[in-house]
Amino acid sequence: MKIVGGKWSNWSGGVTCKPRKIVAPKDEVDLAAAVRQAEGPVRAPGTGHSFTPLCASDGTLIDLSAFTGLKNLDKEAQVATLAAATPLWQVGPLLHAQGFGLKNMGDIDRQTLGGVVGTGTHGTGRTLKSFSAEIAGFRLLLASGEVIHCTANENPDIFAAGRTSLGMLGVMTEIAMYVRPAYKLR
Ligand SMILES: Cc1cc2nc3c(=O)[nH]c(=O)nc-3n(C[C@H](O)[C@H](O)[C@H](O)COP(=O)(O)OP(=O)(O)OC[C@H]3O[C@@H](n4cnc5c(N)ncnc54)[C@H](O)[C@@H]3O)c2cc1C
Structure with missing residues (x-):
């Protein structure tokens, strides 16, 4: 951009x-x-x-460029909460420093987390899921300015629709992703 x-x-x-x-x-x-x-x-x-x-x-x-960085890492649940405009190239090093990594990646790492979730961006591998499928929850700012938290249990319909919503439902400010312990990719 x-x-x-x-x-x-x-x-x-x-x-x-x-x-x-x-x-x-x-x-x-x-x-x-x-x-x-x-x-x-x-x-x-x-x-x-x-x-x-x-x-x-x-x-x-x-311009969401101020919305970057790792907000929280729940090591037991293996869930990392990141600001929604964090570019993917920053996510790897942020997680690796804590002993964790993303489960999958596309062919480049320039996109933002909000963008890959908004469009259902996929990576590779027959058994690995898209970014949108590995989401535990997100914070969504609505047109009214109200912020809601969405998970499988809290606002579940918006959670389901928001995972590939092309920016239509509001602005995501934080996204919680399921991650996994750091690994070597061969
Ligand atoms: C060189 C290249 C390689 C690519 N490789 C792949 C690939 O391997 N796999 C694949 O599936 N796709 C791939 N794509 C497509 C790309 O991953 C998607 O278009 C993705 O959306 C780009 O993310 P972005 O941050 O640039 O989002 P943008 O294109 O800027 O935005 C996409 C949508 O997400 C919305 N959005 C962004 N941030 C937020 C937010 N915080 N809250 C709410 N809505 C938001 C926008 O409003 C918009 O509707 C590739 C594209 C290019 C140019």
Whole structure:
């Protein structure tokens, strides 16, 4: 994703837009205010690796680059909670430092966690699941600015739909992923 002179373009440059406003909230409180005040269609891109015009808007574009990092690691349950715009290339080292790793990967690591979950990005292997399938829960900021927590037991319908929602249900701020102890890949 590139933002130059108020113009946004995706990874290939094949999709571009010039939103009325580009906002870069620092935290959830800022993000809620930005969404409530937003004009026109609101889009929250990851790194713009999608080829289709999922993130293009002439309204408001939300730059989530402040939403990165490991928030919590439950070693017993093997669940890592990460800020939703953490790029995959940062997730590996963050988990490895704690003795854990992602279960699967796509062919590149530039995308954000929110983007791969939003699109059902897959990795490889007959028995390994997509990113969306390895989610334990997420925090979702709705159009009203309200934040809800979604798991298989809490808001289960939104949890199921949110796992490949193309950004339509709101903005994910944190995503909890099932992980596994660190391993050597041969
Ligand atoms: C070189 C290359 C290699 C690729 N390899 C693979 C591959 O191996 N396997 C595969 O399945 N796909 C692959 N893709 C596709 C890519 O993984 C997906 O398009 C993925 O969505 C990109 O993530 P992103 O962060 O760039 O998301 P974006 O393209 O920026 O956004 C995708 C969607 O997710 C939404 N979204 C992003 N963040 C959030 C958030 N925090 N909350 C709510 N919604 C959000 C956006 O609004 C948008 O609707 C590849 C693409 C490229 C260009």
